[in-house]
Amino acid sequence: MRAIAPFNLVPPEPLLRAQHVTLEYASEHGVVRATDDVSFDVYRGDRFVLLGPSGCGKSTLLKAIGGFIAPRAGSLHLGGTPVTGPGPDRIVVFQEFDQLPPWKTVKQNVLFPMLAGGVARAEAEVRARHWLGKVGLARFADAYPHTLSGGMKARVAIARALAMQPAVLLMDEPFAALDALTRRSMQEELQALWDEIGFTMLFVTHSIEEALVVGNRILLLSPHPGRVRAELNSHQFSLASAGSHEFQAATQRIHALLFGADADAPAVQPQPAQVQP
Numbered sequence: 001m002r003a004i005a006p007f008n009l010v011p012p013e014p015l016l017r018a019q020h021v022t023l024e025y026a027s028e029h030g031v032v033r034a035t036d037d038v039s040f041d042v043y044r045g046d047r048f049v050l051l052g053p054s055g056c057g058k059s060t061l062l063k064a065i066g067g068f069i070a071p072r073a074g075s076l077h078l079g080g081t082p083v084t085g086p087g088p089d090r091i092v093v094f095q096e097f098d099q100l101p102p103w104k105t106v107k108q109n110v111l112f113p114m115l116a117g118g119v120a121r122a123e124a125e126v127r128a129r130h131w132l133g134k135v136g137l138a139r140f141a142d143a144y145p146h147t148l149s150g151g152m153k154a155r156v157a158i159a160r161a162l163a164m165q166p167a168v169l170l171m172d173e174p175f176a177a178l179d180a181l182t183r184r185s186m187q188e189e190l191q192a193l194w195d196e197i198g199f200t201m202l203f204v205t206h207s208i209e210e211a212l213v214v215g216n217r218i219l220l221l222s223p224h225p226g227r228v229r230a231e232l233n234s235h236q237f238s239l240a241s242a243g244s245h246e247f248q249a250a251t252q253r254i255h256a257l258l259f260g261a262d263a264d265a266p267a268v269q270p271q272p273a274q275v276q277p
């Protein structure tokens with residue numbers, strides 16, 4: 001009789017794998033290196049945050065994962081397949097909510113990428129209704145974007161992205177242009193959606209607090225060009241814990257890793273963001 005192992009000790013395969021990714025732009029002043037030798041793994045259901053100061057290459061990494069630019073060196077794989085161009089398995093939500101064409105209603109905005117991607121109209125209509133309901137905009141299906149608040153436009157962009165059923169949702173500072181209260185409620189709504197659906201998300205921000213609230217894992221990138229500074233677990237934090245001692249301590253620790261005397265030390269391996277009192 002064959003012996004049966006009591007536990008499955010095989011680690012899960014990452015959904016998204018970045019290996020030694022160096023990204024560059026050719027500009028009139030020469031080559032600009034945006035990221036240097038960046039590696040990380042994102043697992044199914046992760047809320048993975050890229051956190052770093054302005055110009056460290058976060059958006060460029062997202063563009064490369066989106067398939068819009070190719071790495072100068074290194075590789076990106078999604079589900080074991082090399083990323084070679086854009087695809088419906090990776091949808092980006094930007095902070096510019098003017099990404100919603102103003103001549104289309106809310107529902108038409110959600111329908112458009114599905115129809116363009118070959119989803120049958122009946123199926124697209126069902127999905128649009130479903131996701132507009134999920135983000136609380138069922139009543140605004142026939143409204144035009146200019147009649148919506150910033151938060152509502154953000155919710156349309158999220159509904160539109162999730163209706164595409166991407167393998168990974170790429171979010172590039174989606175709430176950065178919102179006022180503080182709306183930003184907070186959007187973080188809450190995103191968390192509630194994730195609790196319910198458990199989608200995989202890659203979220204870019206330069207706000208330490210937002211990273212701790214939104215993410216379960218955080219990759220810290222050094223200033224330009226972005227290199228991996230540290231990887232932290234942050235699943236224990238939420239908006240509810242934002243005022244706590246642990247949250248403040250984690251914020252300070254991350255700040256020190258990004259900007260303090262430690263910032264030039266070798267990269268730090270994954271560990272909890274929580275700091276022992």
Ligand SMILES: Nc1ncnc2c1ncn2[C@@H]1O[C@H](COP(=O)(O)OP(=O)(O)OP(=O)(O)O)[C@@H](O)[C@H]1O
Pocket residue numbers: 025026027032033034052053054055056057058059060061206224
């Ligand atoms: N199209 C481009 N051509 C040349 N250089 C670029 C281009 N886009 C970005 N860069 C440069 O690449 C580097 C990384 O830019 P990127 O926008 O990815 O940073 P970021 O971390 O997302 O910054 P922010 O938080 O301000 O959005 C910066 O030095 C930037 O000036």
